Amino acid sequence: MDSRWKSIWEMKVPDKVKFFMWKAGNNLLATRVNLFSKKVIENPICPICLKGEETIMHVLWHCPAAGDMWAESHRAIQKWGPLETDLLKLWKDLEGKLNKYELDGVAVIMRGLWMRRNKFIFDNKFLSPSSIIKYARESIEEYHAVEEGTVEQKSSRNGHHQE
Known part of the structure; x- marks a missing residue:
């Protein structure tokens, strides 16, 4: 197995984040470029910045809105330029x-960026970088608490704990 995939599957994050990274790394997300290539939409331009074509790398790395996110989230990342064009090379x-x-935090934030993009497109709401960072932190903390057995599993809809 490619070492990049191994590191993704071994992350200490919720499975939905690993699955997102797998889909993103295989270019399986419904970006505007992918939808445009299938003739589903007529315009591949990013709906957030209106500047570049919306590829997965644009959403997660190249878009100015993504750059704002990385600038607020992590000092080691904020000065990196948008050089990479492939998610697995970036990883x-x-x-x-x-x-x-x-790395776990980066993956959760990347999923948060994708969720923010979807919220913007479908609900016309734009989440702030701080809300995505908070989501990432809480997701990782909850995952670790569950793994360590310090938190009860979430209740089902009927109020009973799931076994």
Whole structure:
């Protein structure tokens, strides 16, 4: 198995984050470029910045809105330019510069950026970088608490705890 995929599947994050990274790394997300190539939409331009074509790398790294997110979230990342064009190459670079806990945070923030993009498109609401950072922190903390057995599992809809 490619070491990049191994590091993604071994992350200490919720499975939905790992699955998101897998879809993003395989270019399986419904970006505007992917939808445009399938003739589903007529315009591949990013709906947030209106400047570049919306690829997965644009949403997660190149878009000025993503840059604002990274500038607020992590000092080691904020000065990196938008050089990479491939998510898995970027991930390999990140692996060489960040520890595993920081990589986990990057993955959760990337999923948060994708969720923010969807919220903007479908609900016309734009989440702030601080709300995404808070979501990332809480997701990781909750995951670790559940793994360590210090938190009860979430209740089901009927109020009973799931077994």
